[in-house]
Amino acid sequence: MLVISTSAVLALAATETPDLPLVGWRNVVTASTIVATSQDPLYPASNLANPASHLDWRSLVMTEQYLTVTTNEVDPIDYVAIAGHNFASAEVPVSIEGYIDGIWTEIVEEVMLPDDGPALFRFDLQSLSQVRIRMQAGSDEPRAAVVYVGRLLVMERRIYAGHTPLPHARKTSVVNGRSESGKFLGRIVLGESRESTIPLSLISPAWFRANMVDFLAAAKEAPFFFAWRSESYPREIGYCWLMDDPMPTPVGPHNLIAFDLKVSGIA
Known part of the structure; x- marks a missing residue:
């Protein structure tokens, strides 16, 4: 929240x-x-x-x-x-x-x-x-x-598409029971987490170097709080951590930077 x-x-x-x-x-x-x-x-x-x-x-x-x-x-x-x-x-x-x-x-x-x-x-x-x-x-x-x-x-730019907010990004590990004839016998939930991708694009190179470099360096070890649409969806807050190293890449024709943050967390 x-x-x-x-x-x-x-x-x-x-x-x-x-x-x-x-x-x-x-x-x-x-x-x-x-x-x-x-x-x-x-x-x-x-x-x-x-x-x-x-x-x-x-x-x-x-x-x-x-x-x-x-x-x-x-x-x-x-x-x-x-x-x-x-x-x-x-x-x-x-x-x-x-x-x-x-x-x-x-x-x-x-x-x-x-x-x-x-x-x-x-x-x-x-x-x-x-x-x-x-x-x-x-x-x-x-x-x-x-x-x-x-x-x-x-952040410099809003997120418009391609992101599942962490409260909705459930990843459940289950064991399903099934009889020899194919009947459903129930399931056991072994664990539940949240996993999502934060797509970031149209970021100016100067802004990236001034604001994102230190954050990405710290995020290698420490989790962070994230709000994707801070006003429209104030309840969709996550406490998350990186699952993979982001690869910032200049994209033509204006060479603005785009990359994804793959995260897991709690919501």
Whole structure:
């Protein structure tokens, strides 16, 4: 789910082409910069700095609490992203706050997420010494597996066709039972994942070198958050990782760059 601060909506509308894909790959969260109001000793907040989604942070209480990230105060940030959480099923209202002029200030308004899929909160680009996720009391103790805080990569071109959004890109491994006479006896689901291809094209060489080179280098090892149509389909957010090395290729007649990102992930 993509949640955009109301204070940022007008500014984005005036300066940015609608529905550009968003990539959340820059991340200032480390094991030493994120702390929680409450944590199970077996599931500490430091797990949130690990991109592995099987390690999570778990609270011990259902009362209001915070996940607080300290930044370097220099590089501006404009997003907070969360994966592997239970905020929807635990009925936990969530908002984002920044430490501005010595006061904790709400920068993304309170929202009840529609599901437990990856969530991306976008706000005005700004330098903050600290940012925190506010979780109000819900029906269960909150938990989460991954938290990213950083500056979004806003792609140069929109995606028009050839992409299956990760929430719909199911890949299921099953064993089907069948009798000797061909009757269906049922099936066992062994596992389920998401796999898709992100087609990127008409990218100018200068923009690619200025924006994509560092991202592709980091994506060899670290997952990233991806929103393919950030305004039209705000619920179609994925937390994904590369399955193959992309091959950027100039395409005639204008030598604009095109390539595919083959990804797997959770949605």
